[in-house]
Amino acid sequence: MKVRTRIAPSPTGDPHIGTLYLAIFNYALAKKNNGQFILRIEDTDRERLIEGSTENILYSLKWARIEPDESILKKGKFGPYIQSERLEIYKKYIDRLIENKSAYYCFCTKERLEKLRADQTKNKVQPKYDKHCLLLTDKQIKEKLGNNTPFVIRLNVPQNEEIVFNDLVRGEIKINTNTIDDQVLLKSDGYPTYHAAVVIDDHLMKITHVMRGEEWISSTPKHILIYRSFGWDIPEFIHLSLLRNRDKSKISKRYNHTSLNWYIKEGFLPEALVNYLILLGWSHPEGKEIFNIQEFINKFSFDRINKGGPIFDLEKLKWMNGVYIRSKSISEIKKLSKPFIKYKIENKKLEEILKTIQERLKVFSEINDLISFFFEEPNIEKSILEENYSSSEVKEILSQSLKIIKKNGINEETEKLLREYAEKNKYNIGNFFMVIRISITGRKISPPLIETMKILSESVIEKRILNIINKI
RNA sequence: GGCCUUGUCGUCUAGUGGACUAGGACACCAGGUUUUCAUCCUGGUAAUCGCGGGUUCGAAUCCCGCCAAGGUCACCA
Numbered sequence: 001m002k003v004r005t006r007i008a009p010s011p012t013g014d015p016h017i018g019t020l021y022l023a024i025f026n027y028a029l030a031k032k033n034n035g036q037f038i039l040r041i042e043d044t045d046r047e048r049l050i051e052g053s054t055e056n057i058l059y060s061l062k063w064a065r066i067e068p069d070e071s072i073l074k075k076g077k078f079g080p081y082i083q084s085e086r087l088e089i090y091k092k093y094i095d096r097l098i099e100n101k102s103a104y105y106c107f108c109t110k111e112r113l114e115k116l117r118a119d120q121t122k123n124k125v126q127p128k129y130d131k132h133c134l135l136l137t138d139k140q141i142k143e144k145l146g147n148n149t150p151f152v153i154r155l156n157v158p159q160n161e162e163i164v165f166n167d168l169v170r171g172e173i174k175i176n177t178n179t180i181d182d183q184v185l186l187k188s189d190g191y192p193t194y195h196a197a198v199v200i201d202d203h204l205m206k207i208t209h210v211m212r213g214e215e216w217i218s219s220t221p222k223h224i225l226i227y228r229s230f231g232w233d234i235p236e237f238i239h240l241s242l243l244r245n246r247d248k249s250k251i252s253k254r255y256n257h258t259s260l261n262w263y264i265k266e267g268f269l270p271e272a273l274v275n276y277l278i279l280l281g282w283s284h285p286e287g288k289e290i291f292n293i294q295e296f297i298n299k300f301s302f303d304r305i306n307k308g309g310p311i312f313d314l315e316k317l318k319w320m321n322g323v324y325i326r327s328k329s330i331s332e333i334k335k336l337s338k339p340f341i342k343y344k345i346e347n348k349k350l351e352e353i354l355k356t357i358q359e360r361l362k363v364f365s366e367i368n369d370l371i372s373f374f375f376e377e378p379n380i381e382k383s384i385l386e387e388n389y390s391s392s393e394v395k396e397i398l399s400q401s402l403k404i405i406k407k408n409g410i411n412e413e414t415e416k417l418l419r420e421y422a423e424k425n426k427y428n429i430g431n432f433f434m435v436i437r438i439s440i441t442g443r444k445i446s447p448p449l450i451e452t453m454k455i456l457s458e459s460v461i462e463k464r465i466l467n468i469i470n471k472i
Numbered sequence: 473g474g475c476c477u478u479g480u481c482g483u484c485u486a487g488u489g490g491a492c493u494a495g496g497a498c499a500c501c502a503g504g505u506u507u508u509c510a511u512c513c514u515g516g517u518a519a520u521c522g523c524g525g526g527u528u529c530g531a532a533u534c535c536c537g538c539c540a541a542g543g544u545c546a547c548c549a
Contacts, residue, residue: 009549012548012549045548048549113547124474125473125474154547173476179544193546193547193549214476215544217476241542248542249542283484287497289485289496308485308542310483312483318498419507430507434508436507438508443508447508448506
């Protein structure tokens, strides 16, 4: 049997980092087995729907190069790939459940349900539907249906039965049906709930491995019950641990950037984000940390999936992004950085500049800050210029240096001459060059001086140095 | 609270009964290279393996109990 996996995100907002995390693992499992990875949009919650989020999900998966084999864009044999277009299908199948008595109509009002819940909570018993409508006769049901009384359809969960399933990473999990509510399968608006839709779709789309977040463990028995009621084969289940905030709660906006848009805008490389996410959920058999998706696919196995919920560490991601940036060629860096650079720069010069900052760059959004002094006159604080020398000394250093530069141009020989001048006059080398650095770049931290000066050109340097001399 | 899952340095983890005085990575600290920063190299701090029992000649690894954290208990997914 061909392995088929899927992710099933809801279009309820920005594309979520957890969606990518799950996508990567599902993708790898499918690819490992020459199977297919499917993207299904679960838009059955009409109230939380947010316009444009489906497109966003599609885009961010494309950005990350985790592309589905079947989706609303790339139609396969098992469409439609969006649940709102499958309503007829759900209705047909849920009716079957009514026929074989695995499910039943429920006409209870919101008020009754609320009261029931309140009483149960007060008596410290688990809030659960009391199967009130299960007692309705066929005649009563027909009558209410005829009156257009709003209804839902509920799963008739058997009492006191152990549901056992084997999670491929966690092993055997056993849950008693007494802890499970008679789940609504079809809502009064005619849309199925997640629980009904997921089972019907996964079956119809021939999903063999359901790999999803840990939060679904406790509802897995419901799903198994539904599979059973239909007489369908039950897929394999794998529950991945949830990404966490630093307080160990489920990852959220409060502590972390959860929107993939942010990572894209911030200038993270998709391969770095993907690599990092893999590392949070899995460990490489040889202990490697830097590797690509293909290597993950090759080495993937369930027994190396981590069971604990990892805290998302932006610092380590940034480090990893830096590693990836450093590993790229200048022409790649040029292509990648262009969308982030606000200055207009000719190609050749851009390459020169990038060479000086590549190993200093962690995320592309920092790039303007790193290169601004190449294009803008630096604003110089007199105090940092005079940290080690008096203004007359600074003046002397600058005018002498300018002389040397003008006489020799900017090259390695000039560097040697400047150094010799400093030594002769008993200046500390570091402090001496710092005066020049600040005058030219406006900051104490910069790329190597001579490289920087070469790019800036002699005339600009002269102008900046003279400016300082006249100012102090 | 019930049920379920998980529990090794601050963080991510390796570890599947003896090679563990517990290894690696990020972060942090120190030193080296360097005119600054960064990179790179070397070294260091940091986990009595959640706690308590047991099994065993021997346990991070097996068993039992406890504790803690997280998830879940919707006409949300």
